[in-house]
Amino acid sequence: MAEFNYYLRDKGKDGETPITLFISYNSKRLKYPSLEKIHPKLWNDKKQLAKEVQAFPAHKIFNDTLSHIKGTAEKVFRQLKLKLERSPLPSELKDQLDIELNRAAIKEHETDKPITLIELFDRFITEAENGIRLTATGKRYDKRTIQKYRTTKNKLAEFGKSYHLTFDTINHSFYSKFVAYLNNEGYKLNSVGKYIMIIKTFLNYATEMGYNTNMYFKSSKFKAYSVTGFSIYLTVKELEELYKEDLSKTPHLERVRDLFLVGAWTGLRFSDFTTIKPENIQDGFLHIKTQKTGEKVIIPIHPTVKAIMAKYEGKYPNSLPPPISNQKMNDYLKDITKQVECLEEVVEAEYIKGGHKVTEMRPKWEFVTTHTARRSFATNVYKSGFPAISLMKITGHRTESAFLKYIKVKPEDVAVQLAEHWKESVLKVV
Secondary structure, eight states: OOEEEEEESOTTOSSOEEEEEEEEETTEEEEEEEEEEEOGGGEETTTTEEOOOTTOTTHHHHHHHHHHHHHHHHHHHHHHHHHHTSOOOHHHHHHHHHHHTTOOOOOGGGGGSOOOHHHHHHHHHHHHHHTSSOOTTSOOOOHHHHHHHHHHHHHHHHHTTSSOOOGGGOSHHHHHHHHHHHHHTTOBHHHHHHHHHHHHHHHHHHHHTTSOOOOGGGSTTSOOOOOOOOOOOOOHHHHHHHHHSOOTTOHHHHHHHHHHHHHHTTOOOHHHHTSOOGGGEETTEEEEEOTTTOOEEEEEOOHHHHHHHHHHBTTBTTSSOOOOOHHHHHHHHHHHHTTOGGGGOEEEEEEEETTEEEEEEEEGGGGOOHHHHHHHHHHHHHHTTOOHHHHHHHHOOSSHHHHHHHSOOOHHHHHHHHHHHHHHHHHHHO
16 A cells, blocks of 8 residues: 655754655555645644644645645546555656656756746746646636646746846846846737736745745736727627628538627627527526636527527527637637628727737728627616616626726717717606
8 A cells, every 4th residue: 555745854954944745655666756845843743744824824725736736646546546455656646647747857956956946937837737827716717818828938948048037036137137038029018018027926836835935926017007998899780781691602601691690789708608508598587607707698589599599490409609719709709790781890999019009901801800899788788778877787897897897899989879878868857
């Protein structure tokens, strides 16, 4: 029977010492580095975990990491024993553990080397992937968030080729040079802000884990800028024209158009309107638990969506067009919308890119993406007079101010809406 126990390398050390997982079985033993270190005064030898004390505020994350490594080792040992029909060799066990924990081969003597910023960022990502770290609501991070983390880490590593990147050098010089680096690559202001926000999240993690003591990232000068970006919505008339467009000679485009309209008349995100299951459709309503927030929403099925479902009934289990990737759908949407005459209207796009204000005049169809569907729904329903607070129950916006920033209502629209309101009020008085 295999035994799995943690030991400190040097219990008498007046400072942090590495924690090693000892796996013993059939006179064999594997010493597997946890990559974690701790001061012996903070170690509970009986529980083989960090003490839950105020002096070590990161004890929960720390202990979760150790529990995950130990649990993975126990699982891998069982799986290998069943697969090989014998006890695995220590080398076989180590190799499989490295794969399961997404580690490169690590030499034991290297565990004493200080972990670099990029190495810790790798661990930060791995812990999100493996469910060691969870969101504030206790859920696992979604694939898109993890991909954003990985993209940011790669961008930092690339920047680090020309900048001495350590926790101590995350200062004003780093901030200004990194932002300038992103601006030179042509990133928009909000994209730069997202990179900075993820770096701040990572540095919070590094601080909690005891690897970082440099608090400059909490300074007001280390700002993650965010402005209301340029985006469009399609009016009810434009959606109707899009629906009328004859795409029968290009069935793949017709399916994409129909799927986009499902999004435009449900208000669901791409990840939700492309994964509607038959059981979500009940008595003329869609019952959906959204992937991003986990919120349950109930949406009446719009006549246009009913017509689309009738078209695909019997062809697909959910009577809706099959999904494709977000990127591919965006490409096809350009091919579709440029055929719609009313979307040839030229619009003015204004944004900050590369640190400079940019103004472009382009046809409206060029700005249509899968997310335009959701924004169109929110804007059109709001303009119809439906209460914002009730509409937010469907869109998932938590504050009215955030919702009003999201929808695309022009000042002229508000003026007309107010005039109509006053007209109705006068008629009632008379």
